[in-house]
Amino acid sequence: xxxxxxxxxxxxxxxxxxxxxxxxxxxxxxxxxxxxxxxxxxxxxxxxxxxxxxxxxxxxxxxxxxxxxxxxxxxxxxxxxxxxxxxxxxxxxxxxxxxxxxxxxxxxxxxxxxxxxxxxxxxxxxxxxxxxxxxxxxxxxxxxxxxxxxxxxxxxxxxxxxxx
Numbered sequence: 001x002x003x004x005x006x007x008x009x010x011x012x013x014x015x016x017x018x019x020x021x022x023x024x025x026x027x028x029x030x031x032x033x034x035x036x037x038x039x040x041x042x043x044x045x046x047x048x049x050x051x052x053x054x055x056x057x058x059x060x061x062x063x064x065x066x067x068x069x070x071x072x073x074x075x076x077x078x079x080x081x082x083x084x085x086x087x088x089x090x091x092x093x094x095x096x097x098x099x100x101x102x103x104x105x106x107x108x109x110x111x112x113x114x115x116x117x118x119x120x121x122x123x124x125x126x127x128x129x130x131x132x133x134x135x136x137x138x139x140x141x142x143x144x145x146x147x148x149x150x151x152x153x154x155x156x157x158x159x160x161x162x163x164x
Contacts, residue, residue: 002050002081004043004088009035009054017042021052025071033069039092043081050076053085055093058102060125065093067103070111082114093141100141106134
């Protein structure tokens with residue numbers, strides 16, 4: 001059985017557990033994020049932390065969160081932990097009053113499929129921040145179910161189907 005808890009990532013022991021999980025899931029493929037800002041969660045199997053996720057205020061989009069990282073240790077993949085972590089993160093985003101959550105994936109089909117399952121939509125940001133093969137995701141937090149589309153406007157979002 002798995003339990004998910006929002007944690008205080010500024011606590012030294014918790015930050016260390018997050019860093020260890022990050023290393024175990026990303027190896028040296030991604031830099032360890034700063035755990036000092038935003039909201040972070042750990043998923044536990046019994047008492048062992050096996051997955052984590054974090055969301056921070058977006059620096060590119062007004063009133064939005066940036067889903068900055070999620071990792072699930074190998075032997076616990078396949079139990080929909082990323083999807084469950086996304087759900088609790090979305091609940092926190094709504095409590096924060098954020099209008100949307102944005103994120104990105106690069107060369108990670110499993111994660112991309114979880115974004116689809118969770119109702120995220122592909123979009124092309126006005127100023128892409130990733131690699132040429134990065135996929136950009138957005139979910140509207142203001143609509144029921146959070147799966148609405150957006151038109152280009154003050155948010156800077158351009159749905160992929162409208163790219164000219």
